[in-house]
Amino acid sequence: MPMGFIKLKQWMCRSLLLALSLTGSVSAETLLVQKQTLEIAPFTTFNGETIAQVRVGYETYGNLNADKSNAILITHYFSGSSHAAGKYRADDAQAGYWDAIIGPGKAIDTNRFFVVSVDTLVNLAVHDPNVITTGPASIDPKTNKPYGMTFPVISVGDFVQTQKALLDRFGINKLHAVVGASGGAIQALQWAATHPGFAERTVAVIGPGFKLDAHSIAELDTWLQPIVLDPNWRQGDYYAHSLPNFGLAHALRNVTIAALSSDWLDKQYGRQWHDPHQSPAQAFQHAFKISSELLKRGFDRAAVVDANHFLYTARAYQLFDVSDRVPAMKGRFLFIPAKTDRIFPPAMSHQAAEILRKNGVQAEVVEIDGGMGHLDGVFRIQLAGQAIKDFLQ
């Protein structure tokens, strides 16, 4: 990591930062980016329900060319946001989650491509100032109170609808590629199902293939279980009361456990105790370190997350099934599973690619092994950088 940055100039809302390290040599280029807002009013859901108005945030990196043929859509994962690359301020502690592969000269080269990334509807992190979304925590104009569980069920098809609406406003009528990890891979394949050929290339990183199977549906139930068990959840009607953040913290902890490989967790935590003076052999209340630390992170994270949004996002993915749309799919496909992924093991990607090839569609699989499990698709994505770069030629 460079030791510091000198901001030189900001063009438009998403210009380049040429960063000089403290040694004075050019060591990195960091995009400076800004969140923008898309509003759709009214919005009709995939299931035919009407919402008076929805707003979602988005970011763009690079410039749209004259014939609008250089757009790449990035779709984000379950607990992610549209902040895929760059920084809002030069001194941000962290860049967007895929900054390793999105930027000038990188695998998804913003000198060449116009990259668009959109917050999902019912995004978990509704209280994060850098996330703009609409969901159960939003105010229902009919009641001037949060929708709660009266908000209509949202599907991945609705995520795609908002993305399509944004591309329409830019006048983009084809995508060079759609690229996403995990839930983002699901959205990418939903694009291939709903708008066959609109994206010339589809890159599905750490995805489940063309549907969520029974176990994945149940795994999402396991994740959300502590929320609905929290008495503060009150069937979703908690906005005027104490928040179900105890359950929510456990739910967020469940996601982290599932997303990390056994090896990674064992190296990080092993069998250490939370308090070296309090043996878990002496009292049930004495915790192992892995138990206390991941729960603490869950509580920290819960501060910007809405519990009902978690439930709605989980349901959106549970509903994913485009397996009957495969015969209509067009373009080229690249699947990038992670070797030690327990959520969506590599076999799912291999099976999906095989199904496409049987349908006469070009599909390849590149496995990565960064040792982190599912999260290889986020934090070790540079391992697939060259494969993605080649695929986008």
Next chain:
Amino acid sequence: MPMGFIKLKQWMCRSLLLALSLTGSVSAETLLVQKQTLEIAPFTTFNGETIAQVRVGYETYGNLNADKSNAILITHYFSGSSHAAGKYRADDAQAGYWDAIIGPGKAIDTNRFFVVSVDTLVNLAVHDPNVITTGPASIDPKTNKPYGMTFPVISVGDFVQTQKALLDRFGINKLHAVVGASGGAIQALQWAATHPGFAERTVAVIGPGFKLDAHSIAELDTWLQPIVLDPNWRQGDYYAHSLPNFGLAHALRNVTIAALSSDWLDKQYGRQWHDPHQSPAQAFQHAFKISSELLKRGFDRAAVVDANHFLYTARAYQLFDVSDRVPAMKGRFLFIPAKTDRIFPPAMSHQAAEILRKNGVQAEVVEIDGGMGHLDGVFRIQLAGQAIKDFLQ
């Protein structure tokens, strides 16, 4: 399965039933078995706490020979009991969980071996009339009320202590083998650690190797999480109040999900809805079939399970770590992992066997693939029948 049974004769407490099928031919032999009780008073735990009296149930199959050299100990899994083989009554719907490999002429041949199986302390199913155990739901003689969370933490070493006490009463001072699945494999390896060479052979079916790693500790946390989140749990002090069975049912459901392979769950449930008229796309409350059915089974099961016993059993296994005792281990070892096991994947067994071999101890691995995941070690154990039979020669 035979269509019916005719009971011919019952010898002692554990004699043979020669069953005639409706066709009249001899199609199966079923052991008739009876639960017996071991009492230890006082009992000092592995961690030095004293319990005035503990009682555990046990079953035996076959006969102890004159020189007491033909005993095999069977150790049971997390949610199991000592009912490993045979039936209590000829018309029982189900035989013991390993009836496929324990009985006259079977892999663990009760014509040759004296087989002993013992209920664990803090056994989950304390309200099952066929389980005898001592734990938080037991009456503390000091207060005449259930111990609740004042019951001392129990470890796998304590399970082994009760088993050793029982063998002592029989005058058995060596075991032909100790054989267990999952938590039973953990107990078997605890035997190898605490009493090296006492068992000449150790068979660890679907086990974790010599310790629970960080992820397995966290997985047990995930299982028990709904109990501690249930407001009826009241920090374990619920015996005079409503029971935390809502949380407990979810906990039992979590175990089932983890123990079954993705393929098996998908074949069984797929993406079916609980109610064919209520699409999960229309309301969050509309469930998938896998969600409702496995939870219903959890509620059914919860009727005989105590929530605190679940917590104590989970902690006992979380504490398991005999990795530093491997150099002392003696005898021969057989590991039988299941190919699609997500709880303790086969790599754990292969690694454990390799460590033993490096220590000059004979160890082999036989993988089974019954398609059920972890539960292959229970419901598909006949796939390992020949391997176990050969190993016991």
